[in-house]
Amino acid sequence: MYTQSFSVADAPGQKPAAPTLSTENPEEMARFDARIDADGRIEPQDWMPEAYRKTLVRQISQHAHSEIVGMLPEGNWISRAPSLKRKAILIAKVQDEGGHGLYLYSAAETLGTSRDQLLEGLHSGRAKYSSIFNYPTLTWADVGVIGWLVDGAAIMNQIPLCRCSYGPYARAMVRVCKEESFHQRQGYEALLVMMTGTEAQKAMVQDAVNRWWWKCLAMFGPPDADSPNSAQGMRWGIKRISNDDLRQKFVDATVPQAKVLGITLPDPDLKWNEARQHYDYGQIDWAEFWNTVEGNGPCNKERLSTRVKAHTDGQWVRDAALAYTRKQQERAMKEAA
Ligand SMILES: [Fe+2]
Numbered sequence: 001m002y003t004q005s006f007s008v009a010d011a012p013g014q015k016p017a018a019p020t021l022s023t024e025n026p027e028e029m030a031r032f033d034a035r036i037d038a039d040g041r042i043e044p045q046d047w048m049p050e051a052y053r054k055t056l057v058r059q060i061s062q063h064a065h066s067e068i069v070g071m072l073p074e075g076n077w078i079s080r081a082p083s084l085k086r087k088a089i090l091i092a093k094v095q096d097e098g099g100h101g102l103y104l105y106s107a108a109e110t111l112g113t114s115r116d117q118l119l120e121g122l123h124s125g126r127a128k129y130s131s132i133f134n135y136p137t138l139t140w141a142d143v144g145v146i147g148w149l150v151d152g153a154a155i156m157n158q159i160p161l162c163r164c165s166y167g168p169y170a171r172a173m174v175r176v177c178k179e180e181s182f183h184q185r186q187g188y189e190a191l192l193v194m195m196t197g198t199e200a201q202k203a204m205v206q207d208a209v210n211r212w213w214w215k216c217l218a219m220f221g222p223p224d225a226d227s228p229n230s231a232q233g234m235r236w237g238i239k240r241i242s243n244d245d246l247r248q249k250f251v252d253a254t255v256p257q258a259k260v261l262g263i264t265l266p267d268p269d270l271k272w273n274e275a276r277q278h279y280d281y282g283q284i285d286w287a288e289f290w291n292t293v294e295g296n297g298p299c300n301k302e303r304l305s306t307r308v309k310a311h312t313d314g315q316w317v318r319d320a321a322l323a324y325t326r327k328q329q330e331r332a333m334k335e336a337a
């Protein structure tokens with residue numbers, strides 16, 4: 001979801017400034033560039049330009065925040081899942097997303113930013129997360145559509161990140177992508193079952209697709225022409241495929257799945273282009289995208305306050321875990337003495 005970070009600054013109301021290239025250490029810089037050119041990996045202990053470090057902290061932390069906030073729209077359906085089977089699947093999926101957030105915070109910490117600093121960014125509203133999670137989940141069909149389309153778009157974005165030049169991020173993505181694949185399939189399967197049901201169930205699926213389709217296309221970030229920082233991300237081997245190319249891959253993969261499902265994608269301009277060998281599609285509403293990024297989407301405030309409350313309510317767990325660790329350490333020291 002998360003190429004958005006090349007296009008979305010953390011500071012409110014700003015587009016991200018282009019990263020300034022470092023002249024801090026020409027010899028180290030040459031070594032770094034050679035490693036990137038050879039498609040090698042950069043590890044935490046390696047020298048890296050400050051702009052590369054900052055860009056990665058922003059990208060990985062926005063990604064981590066997205067996983068954590070992404071638990072909320074689906075989490076509120078766990079108690080309302082239509083069967084024990086669906087409840088068990090949804091609990092597993094939401095738990096996976098929490099795990100993704102934790103691997104990614106750990107990856108960001110290897111760049112020298114503490115967990116507390118990262119969380120403070122999210123909780124104060126300064127740091128961004130994927131705007132797709134600022135929309136409400138109105139019916140059970142939304143849970144299926146999120147799996148099919150939102151996790152489907154996340155996979156498109158994240159598969160290339162398995163080859164990211166920063167080692168800890170790339171390695172985290174390998175496991176994350178395997179789990180995202182399960183998320184996509186469970187969503188699609190839930191929708192297939194609903195589409196064999198009553199007319200009301202079919203209408204519920206179509207309505208959910210209508211509400212999520214365009215927002216999912218926007219998940220890939222603004223058009224390439226409006227993403228000046230993407231080129232630097234590509235140069236550094238962080239971003240491998242442009243926003244528009246990823247979006248096209250997603251559209252091409254999803255149209256045949258929509259046919260099998262028996263729903264209509266809400267775009268009158270969506271049609272196969274024989275010359276391009278791709279589907280053409282209509283205009284995305286970027287004003288709505290930026291408005292949501294700026295904090296004015298339907299659920300921005302609710303998501304943030306729910307997250308802050310969950311963190312505050314969990315303080316006693318963290319305190320207890322720390323007290324327990326301290327006690328264990330004291331005991332070990334006493335025994336060693
Ligand atoms: Fe995830």
Ligand SMILES: [Fe+2]
Binds near residue numbers: 097151154180183
């Ligand atoms: Fe997922």
